Ligand SMILES: C[C@](O)(CO)[C@H](O)COP(=O)(O)OP(=O)(O)OC[C@H]1O[C@@H](n2ccc(N)nc2=O)[C@H](O)[C@@H]1O
């Protein structure tokens with residue numbers, strides 16, 4: 454048997470860090486939503502108990518370092534599944550970009566294996582399994598739009614923001630999430646974005662308020678460290694995006710655009726100096 458799953462990228466509309474915890478993780482408050490840029494997974498059952506990962510992308514690990522592999526091993530071990538699986542990852546989401554590509558592949562693997570092996574695992578349990586793999590995985594299990602607290606694994610679903618275009622630009626650098634959190638001085642953050650204000654803007658369907666409520670305290674680390682990220686932000690604002698922010702720990706910057714007529718101008722303007730640019734819809 455063979456099944457397919459879509460693994461969309463996420464963006465953080467706001468990301469605040471409240472404090473560093475004794476376990477080394479940071480207590481966060483984030484509002485996350487999905488965009489229509491997705492990896493596609495093909496899961497084929499294998500009679501022998503092996504887990505095989507393949508991909509057209511030459512730049513991701515295909516062994517136990519792959520988050521999809523880790524997700525499959527977790528389900529197999531926890532539910533005593535004898536069969537194996539071949540997972541083919543058709544990668545479209547840029548890697549180490551702040552868009553949760555690996556986390557979304559892991560979440561899609563959890564959903565897919567639940568179907569492939571008829572396990573009947575409830576969504577809340579899939580999220581709990583996801584939390585064992587990474588902080589962004591529980592959100593990626595359910596998608597939509599959510600307020601995420603704790604280390605990112607405690608989720609409250611909220612409505613989707615008003616539909617819009619999202620232009621994404623990734624400079625040619627890789628940024629490690631652990632390094633960005635490691636460099637953050639949580640006690641010294643000057644401007645905390647407001648989750649309540651963003652949630653209210655979303656619930657009111659107020660696109661302008663969503664744009665003015667965007668904020669990400671991890672920019673305090675990544676922007677001074679990698680000036681090209683700031684340059685992309687400035688270019689997106691100059692080209693007319695209505696709200697601009699770095700996603701997650703970066704380095705991808707996204708711009709929200711309400712009018713389709715503006716999208717081509719922003720996309721083409723960015724392509725002049727940045728190779729990886731995408732114009733996609735928000736997912737509603
Ligand atoms: C930056 C975000 O992507 C925003 O959505 C997330 O906060 C990070 O999610 P993620 O990549 O799934 O992160 P994990 O794989 O769980 O953790 C990677 C590393 O980031 C740091 N980390 C992550 C999440 C968090 N709340 N506090 C942290 O300090 C830890 O050093 C951890 O070792």
Ligand SMILES: Nc1ncnc2c1ncn2[C@@H]1O[C@H](COP(=O)(O)OP(=O)(O)OP(=O)(O)O)[C@@H](O)[C@H]1O
Nearest residue numbers: 519520548549550551552553554555558589630701
């Ligand atoms: N299925 C996968 N797809 C992409 N990268 C993967 C995958 N599995 C493991 N990795 C590894 O994970 C690391 C981070 O990649 P990923 O694309 O998930 O980062 P990210 O978009 O910054 O994630 P996040 O926003 O959750 O921090 C890379 O070093 C990559 O080699």
